[in-house]
Amino acid sequence: MTDVFAALLSQSSELVAPRLLGCELSRQIDGQLVRGRIVETEAYDQHDAASHSYKGRTPRTEVMFGPAGFLYVYFTYGMHYCCNVVTGAVGQGSAVLIRALEPLAGEDIMSSNRGGIIGQRMTNGPAKLCQALQIDRQWNGHDLRQPPLQLIIRPPVAQTDIVQTTRIGITQAKAVPWRFYLRNDQYVSKV
DNA sequence: CCGGTGATGCCCT
DNA sequence: GGGCATCACCGGT
Numbered sequence: 660m661t662d663v664f665a666a667l668l669s670q671s672s673e674l675v676a677p678r679l680l681g682c683e684l685s686r687q688i689d690g691q692l693v694r695g696r697i698v699e700t701e702a703y704d705q706h707d708a709a710s711h712s713y714k715g716r717t718p719r720t721e722v723m724f725g726p727a728g729f730l731y732v733y734f735t736y737g738m739h740y741c742c743n744v745v746t747g748a749v750g751q752g753s754a755v756l757i758r759a760l761e762p763l764a765g766e767d768i769m770s771s772n773r774g775g776i777i778g779q780r781m782t783n784g785p786a787k788l789c790q791a792l793q794i795d796r797q798w799n800g801h802d803l804r805q806p807p808l809q810l811i812i813r814p815p816v817a818q819t820d821i822v823q824t825t826r827i828g829i830t831q832a833k834a835v836p837w838r839f840y841l842r843n844d845q846y847v848s849k850v
Numbered sequence: 851c852c853g854g855t856g857a858t859g860c861c862c863t
Numbered sequence: 864g865g866g867c868a869t870c871a872c873c874g875g876t
Contacts, residue, residue, distance in 0.1 A: 701868070709868070719861060737858030739869050756868060786869050828868055852876080863864085 664804055664812060668727035668746050672702035672753040675746040677823070677839040679755055681816040683763065686792045687807035693768050693792055695760030695782055699840040699847045701826045703743070705752035708831035712752030722800045724752045730808070732789070732799040739786035740795050744803065744810060758827070758838075760788045761846040783848045816841065 668675055679697050686693040703710035711733065712723045722731045723745055731743040731754050743754035760782040762769055769791035770777050782788040789795070794808070803810040819842075826838045827849060840847045 703868075711868075714862085717862075733868080734860065735867055736869050737860075737867090739858095741868060743868090758868085784869070826868070830867085853874095855871105855873085857870095859867105861865105861867095863866105 664810075665726070665728055667812060668744065669748060670746065672704050672746045672755050673837060675744070676700040676702035676755045676837065677821050678815060679744065679757070679810075680821060680839060680841055682813045683811040684757070684760065684788075684792065685806075685809045685811050686765075686794075688765070688768055688793055691765055691768055693765030694763045695769075695788065695792070696763055697757055697759075698761050698844045699757075699759035699783075699838070701756040701758055701839070702746075702837040703754050703756060704747075707835065707837075709826065709829040709833075709835070710752070710754075712754075713831075716752070720752065723754050724750055725800070728803050728810070730794075730798055730801045730803055732794060732796055734796060735786075740789040741785040742789055742794050742798070756785055757788065758785045759783045759840070759846050759848045760791075761844065762791075779845050783846050785848075 679700050682697050705712045711720045727746050729745045743756045745754045747753040772791050773781050782791050822842050824838050
């Protein structure tokens with residue numbers, strides 16, 4: 660396959676989730692660059708009771724069943740957005756939740772979007788980083804190869820720098836170890 | 851630092 | 864109508 664981006668993301672969410680650590684989300688807002696390094700992810704899959712796609716295709720989860728490399732944005736708890744990178748083959752219903760970023764550029768814009776918060780609490784949670792990058796429902800289904808919101812693939816991080824553990828904030832399939840984060844990274848949402 | 855809790859809207863049963 | 868892949872704030876330590 661010549662399309663490296665699609666080839667990488669077309670793998671299972673369980674494989675893609677650790678691979679996205681060290682990759683970057685790049686966003687342009689009013690001509691300004693806002694960028695962050697992914698430091699924490701979680702995998703979700705159709706055969707996974709914690710996944711939105713578990714009960715099959717619905718209008719809400721339609722994007723999850725589409726091609727890899729697109730963004731699945733969902734709204735939860737009446738006020739928060741979270742974003743996922745769709746993975747796997749078409750029809751598979753799998754995605755990787757982006758749970759935390761290390762800010763690399765545009766910290767002033769992120770801080771402004773976050774009500775003035777600076778530092779780790781600016782982007783150390785899935786809804787926090789969406790707020791910082793101004794990602795909401797209108798970005799659901801966005802092609803992550805296209806500006807103004809792109810996923811930048813970086814070389815894989817060393818296996819020894821990755822911690823694998825159980826996912827956060829779910830009530831189903833709590834034992835499944837599909838959360839991945841960078842060891843000793845201060846921007847991870849929770850140790 | 852820690853745990854408890856209220857805010858608030860949409861999706862699916 | 865119940866539950867939710869969350870967050871900020873509050874009070875006690």
